[in-house]
Structures are given as structure tokens and as C-alpha cells.
Amino acid sequence: MTDYPPPNHIQPSPFAQSPPAFPREDHSIHEPAMALETPGEIDNEFIKEKRKKLGWFFWCCVVWFGLNVFVAIFVNFLPIQDPTLEVATDPNLPVNSGPTAAHWLGTDESGRDIFSRILHGSRVSLEIGFGGMLIGFAIGGTLGVYAAYRRGRFDSLLSIFMFTILAFPAIVFLIAFSAVWKPMDLNKIIILLSVASIPAVYRVIRGSTLAAASREFITAAKVQGASDFRIIFKEILPNILPTAISFFMIGVATLIILEGGLAVLGVSVPPPEPSWGNMINEGTTFINSPNSGVGPWLVLFPGIAFFLLLLSINTIGDKLRDFFDVTEGKL
Amino acid sequence: MGRYLVKRLVFLVWILLSVMFLAFLIIHLLPGDPAQAILQQGWTPQLGAALNKSLGLDKPLWQQYLSYVWNMAHLNFGTDWISGQPISQTLSQCLPPTIEMVLLSQLLALVLAIPLATLAALRPSGIFDRLANMGSFGLLSVPTYVVITLLYIPISEWLGVPNSGPASYVPFTQDWLANIESLSIPIIALSIGSFVVYFRVFRADLITSLQDEFITMARSKGISKSRILFRHAYRPSSVALLSAIGVNMAGLITGTFIAESVFQINGVGGQLLQATQQPDYQLIQAIVFVTATLIILINFAIDLLTGYIDPRISRD
Numbered sequence: 001m002t003d004y005p006p007p008n009h010i011q012p013s014p015f016a017q018s019p020p021a022f023p024r025e026d027h028s029i030h031e032p033a034m035a036l037e038t039p040g041e042i043d044n045e046f047i048k049e050k051r052k053k054l055g056w057f058f059w060c061c062v063v064w065f066g067l068n069v070f071v072a073i074f075v076n077f078l079p080i081q082d083p084t085l086e087v088a089t090d091p092n093l094p095v096n097s098g099p100t101a102a103h104w105l106g107t108d109e110s111g112r113d114i115f116s117r118i119l120h121g122s123r124v125s126l127e128i129g130f131g132g133m134l135i136g137f138a139i140g141g142t143l144g145v146y147a148a149y150r151r152g153r154f155d156s157l158l159s160i161f162m163f164t165i166l167a168f169p170a171i172v173f174l175i176a177f178s179a180v181w182k183p184m185d186l187n188k189i190i191i192l193l194s195v196a197s198i199p200a201v202y203r204v205i206r207g208s209t210l211a212a213a214s215r216e217f218i219t220a221a222k223v224q225g226a227s228d229f230r231i232i233f234k235e236i237l238p239n240i241l242p243t244a245i246s247f248f249m250i251g252v253a254t255l256i257i258l259e260g261g262l263a264v265l266g267v268s269v270p271p272p273e274p275s276w277g278n279m280i281n282e283g284t285t286f287i288n289s290p291n292s293g294v295g296p297w298l299v300l301f302p303g304i305a306f307f308l309l310l311l312s313i314n315t316i317g318d319k320l321r322d323f324f325d326v327t328e329g330k331l
Numbered sequence: 332m333g334r335y336l337v338k339r340l341v342f343l344v345w346i347l348l349s350v351m352f353l354a355f356l357i358i359h360l361l362p363g364d365p366a367q368a369i370l371q372q373g374w375t376p377q378l379g380a381a382l383n384k385s386l387g388l389d390k391p392l393w394q395q396y397l398s399y400v401w402n403m404a405h406l407n408f409g410t411d412w413i414s415g416q417p418i419s420q421t422l423s424q425c426l427p428p429t430i431e432m433v434l435l436s437q438l439l440a441l442v443l444a445i446p447l448a449t450l451a452a453l454r455p456s457g458i459f460d461r462l463a464n465m466g467s468f469g470l471l472s473v474p475t476y477v478v479i480t481l482l483y484i485p486i487s488e489w490l491g492v493p494n495s496g497p498a499s500y501v502p503f504t505q506d507w508l509a510n511i512e513s514l515s516i517p518i519i520a521l522s523i524g525s526f527v528v529y530f531r532v533f534r535a536d537l538i539t540s541l542q543d544e545f546i547t548m549a550r551s552k553g554i555s556k557s558r559i560l561f562r563h564a565y566r567p568s569s570v571a572l573l574s575a576i577g578v579n580m581a582g583l584i585t586g587t588f589i590a591e592s593v594f595q596i597n598g599v600g601g602q603l604l605q606a607t608q609q610p611d612y613q614l615i616q617a618i619v620f621v622t623a624t625l626i627i628l629i630n631f632a633i634d635l636l637t638g639y640i641d642p643r644i645s646r647d
Contacts, residue, residue: 167346168353169626171585172603176357176619179607257474261585264476265592265604277476284480284593303477310472318468 058319061312068309072123081113083120083274105301108282114297117274118305124186124275125309128259129252131190136197137205137248143198144205145240149213149232159206166199171261178267186269189262193255204247205240212239242324249317253310260306276302335638335645343631350623351403355396357619358612408617413609418617421602426621429598432514432587436521437576443522444529449560451530452537464534467527475524475586479593482520517590524586525579532575536568543567570641577633580626 071078081103085093093111097103105114140162147155174192178184181192212218213236221231262268263277264284271278283298383389402409408418451460511518540546541564549559588600595601599622606614638645 164346164349167342167627167630168350169581169584169623171581171588172619172622172626173353173357175588175603175607176354176615179615180357180612253472257582258585260474261476261589264480264589265600267604267607280476280480299477299480303473303481306477307473310474311469314468314472 054319054323058315061315061319064308065312065316068122068312069126071119072126075119075123078119080116080119083112083117084272086110086112099297106297108279108298112274114279114301117279118276118301120274121276121279121302121305122309124269124273125256125259125306127186128190128193129256129313132193132197132255133201133248133251135190135194136201136251137244139194140198140201141205141244144202145209145232145236147202148206148209149228149236155206158202162199162202166203170196171258174258174262175265175267178262184268184270186273189259189268193258196258197251197255201247201251205244208240208243209236212236215239242321245324246317246321249313249320253313253317256306256310256313276305336635339631339634339638343627346627347624348400350627351400351620354616354620354623355399358616359392359395403620409613411611412613413611418614421614422617422621425597425599425602428514428596429587429591429600430625431510432517432521432590432596432598433583435511435514436518436583436587437525439518439522440525440529444526444533448530448533448537451534452541453560455538460534463530467531470523470527471531473524475521475582476589476593478523479517479520479586479590482516482523514596517587517594517596521583521586521590525583528575528579529572533568533572536571537564540564540568566640570637570644573633573637573640577630580629584622584626 090111094100094103094107095109095111097107099106103113103115105118107113108117143158143162147158174196177192178189181188218231218235221235226235259268259275260277260280263275264281266281268277269275271282279302280299283302380389388395406419408422410417411421414421447463451457451463454460546559546563549563554563584600587598588603590596591598591600592604599618603615603618603622605611606618
């Protein structure tokens, strides 16, 4: 296993004790931001080492996101009404009612409880977001790291292929495929969306691997005789992880938005399954027939659910990227 | 620039060929028989075979593919097997409202985003900048379809546009004012999502550009602020904005399709959804090809423009 000497076996260089050629603390990196109007006070702020904090808003978003995940997993054990219970089976249910004590977010035109449907819908959104991105990362990420590390013909051919798919307008093809691949179900949607996400993941991961692989410590590891496996897992992966995590979160948000769009168009998971996009799709009837008695809450509440989940995912991704963003000057 | 142009052109042709191939696959890798989809209940083996022969579907796949590529390259989409109408006629009816919505919403988004982003970037971390930054980050999490559906009632009441979605579309050549009025709500709703993206991208880039050394240089030469802004800072900052327009196109198309289906406008999206319900594979194929080509051409134009604005991109 130890085909390269551990660091303490290296003979100390005779120059080891000599002072470094450049002072360690080089504040020229932290130059003050120069805008057209630069107030003088900014200078102090930039020279001071700012301790990075994630902030309270980040933790609020983590809590909300965790709540969504919890609901998505345990929704069947929660004491809420059956989301498919209709007026047809239970005539006592109110139809098109606004929020009441019994139905917190009201009911739709067939008497189904909107609150319960929203809780069930979070499962569809999260499964699609995370399922699609996990497959996307498993395939696109692996290929991206491998291609950027190997380079050569494999990399160029794969890159041409990936950039070709990337140039396709995904949504048009998604709609067309959903038409020919009937009947649609959750697994098929996840497969289609992950195929759409693979090239994007590939591009990002390949790019950051390329940047990491050209750094000096990779050369150092190679010179020491480290195996490819070790270099990829111990040297490259930790360096691309921050980018990967934040891109993963942004990708999850994008897939959730995309699936919602397909559902609003009526080509995603078929209707009896409660999903937020389906609910908005059913709710849009209130626009085209204002006197049908369907209230705006049918669109409003799934919209809020979308907004809060996406906001929390985007914030988590954004703050994590800022938090892990190590500038070259500090290395 | 010349080599860059050639490179982009080669990629353009390659992408168009791939799009054609995939659009062809959608029909021909289908389980089942197109003739069955056309005749539906009236399908018998003899009738199906006769129809396949008359449509040329009995030939080997490569012959079909060649004639298909030939027809697509000449924009000859043929006659719809199901409705019997020429497909080019259907397309010429449903393309104008979609294209108009896309163009006008982008115009509106840019007209709003550029001045506001400049205002924010001139005083980074100022009150306006912080508020706008927070607000736009929040809006980033609101999908366009939520905006479209939620904004419909307040806007339509405010503008006094009747609440009835369908049938209000008036062709531009007939009465341009009524035409814009009939599409005003979808255009406003669509522009919000694009505006947020453009605002954020342009603001971030303008702040970086304004911190660059050549701006300090220009300031020390005593060039006026407005000249620095318009002549020096806008150009490097607009590269990212241009590529954001290209990336945003996918979301915009989804939004346009949804706007069409919500407001019942007879556009490409509505036509495509109708075709998927039939399913009218020939129409699906034609719409996929035309929409994809338009989006790819837009991206091609953006690539060329980026190469012109930033010659470093076109040089290598």
C-alpha cells in the first residue's frame, strides 16, 4: 500500500529554516472594493478577516426543508385526512370551501382537503428533485470527474456528446416524450428529468475537476506516486465538493420547478396522485371560468408551498457555497 | 472571428442534425403503429397496411429518414395524417403569438432589469441594492407558472382587461394595439421571471466590472461617470447577461407554454399539448423540430454576439 514515503521520511531541506521570500501576511490581496462611489469606511471592513457565518436565515431554511423531508417520508402516518377522499364517497365534505377549522387550507371542487394534498404533494416534489439529481450526479458527475481527469479522446468525444444534449431545448422534448411514453408515472418522470440533468451536471463537475486537477498539490501527489484512485478520492473530490453540493441543491430546485411546469401543463404524474403542479393545474380552471366557484386558494397554497420549499433549497445551496468558498489567497 | 464563426456554424449544423434525428426517433421508436393511431377504432390490418403504404411508412427506416431530413431541411412538413390540414398552415397560425410573447416579455424584462441593476450596482450594499438583492433572491424561488396564475386576477382587474382567457387574441397586422392588449397579462407575468434573472446577473457583473483596474484607470484620467458606465463598464458586463438570456430560454418556453394553456391562446404550446393528447405524432415532430430550431438559432445568435462583444471568446 505504501508505495510512496510518508512525509516525515523526506530529508529536511537545508533551506527549511531560512525565512520565506515573501511575507506570509500579504494584505494586497484584500484590496478594498472600488466602485464608482467608494465610501472610505469600506476599507476597514475588508482588511479585517471576516469570520464566515451561515446566519439565522440559513437555519430557518434548513428547518423548513427538514420539515418538508419529514412530511414527505412520514406523510402516511400523519393524522390527516386521506388526500383522495372525495365528496362522491363522503357527502358530508364541503366543496370549494375556503379555509375552515376542519379544513385548514380549504377544499377543492371535489371536496378533497387541500392541506392534506399539499403534504402528500411534497413527496412528489422531493422525490423528483432528489431522485433526478442523484441519478444525474451518479452518471453525469462520475463521467465528468473521469473525463476531466483522463482527458484525451474519451473526454473530447464525451464532451461533444454532452454539449449536444445540453443545446437541446429540454422542455420541448420532455413534453413530446411524455406524449409517446404513456402512461406517465413518477419513475418515468424521474428518468426523463435525470437524463435532462446529466449534461448540466457533467459540465459543472468536469469544469471544477479540470480546475482542481491543474493545481500544484495534484502534481505533488502524482510525483509522490499516489494512485489515480487516491488522487481522485482524496485530492480532487474534497476540492470539488463545495461546488458539487451547491450545484446539487440548485439542480434539485430546478428539477422541482421543471416538474411543476410539466404538471401544470398536465403531462407529468397523472392527476389522482396529489402533486403541487397538478393542484395548480386543476386550480387554473378558476381563471377560465370565474363563476365556477373555484377559489384562488387552490392556486395560492400550492404556490406558497412551492415558494417556501424552493426558497429554502436555494438559500441552503447559496449559503453553503459562500461558506465553503475558499479564495485562492487563503490557501 | 472568422474561425470562431466557422466553428459555431459547424456546431449549429451538427446540433440541428441531432435535433432532427431525435425528433425522428420520437415517432419511429414508438411502440405500435402510426396507422393505428390515425384510424383508431376503424383500424383493420388491411386498412392499416394500405395507409402505411400511402404514407411511405412501409419503406426501410433509412429511406424514410433520408426523405424526412430532405423535407425538414426544405421546411416541407407535409400534410397532417389526422386532420388532413397542411402542417405548415397549423404552424403559421400558432407561431406568431408565441414568438410575440417571447420577444416582448424579454424586451420588457431587459428594459426593466438594466437600469435597475445599474442603480443597484452603483452603490453596492446600499439600501436599494440590499432590498433589490433580497427581493430578487426571493422571486427566484417563485416558478413562472405560479406568477402567471396568481397575477392573473389582480392585473386583469387593474388593466380592465376582461377575465375571459380564450379568443381574445388579435393578429398584430389587424390591430396592433388590441394585439398587445390581448397578450399584455401573459407578457407581464412572463417578464417577471426573466427580469429577476437578468437583474441579478447584470448587477453582479457590473459590480465586478466597476471594481476592475481599467475603471480606476479611467476614473483617474477624469472621464465622466456616465461615460465610464456606458462606454467602459457595460460592455464587459453584458457578456454574462447575454449568456443568461440563452440559459433562460428554456424556462421561458415552459412559461410561455403554460401561459398559453392557462389563457387558452392558440400558440405553439397549446398546439403541442393538443397534439400530445391525440396523439398526433406528425404534428409533435414538426413542432418539436421548429421550436428546437428557433431556440437553437437564438442561442447561435447569442454566441456570435458574445464573440463580438468579448473578442477573447472568439479568438481561441
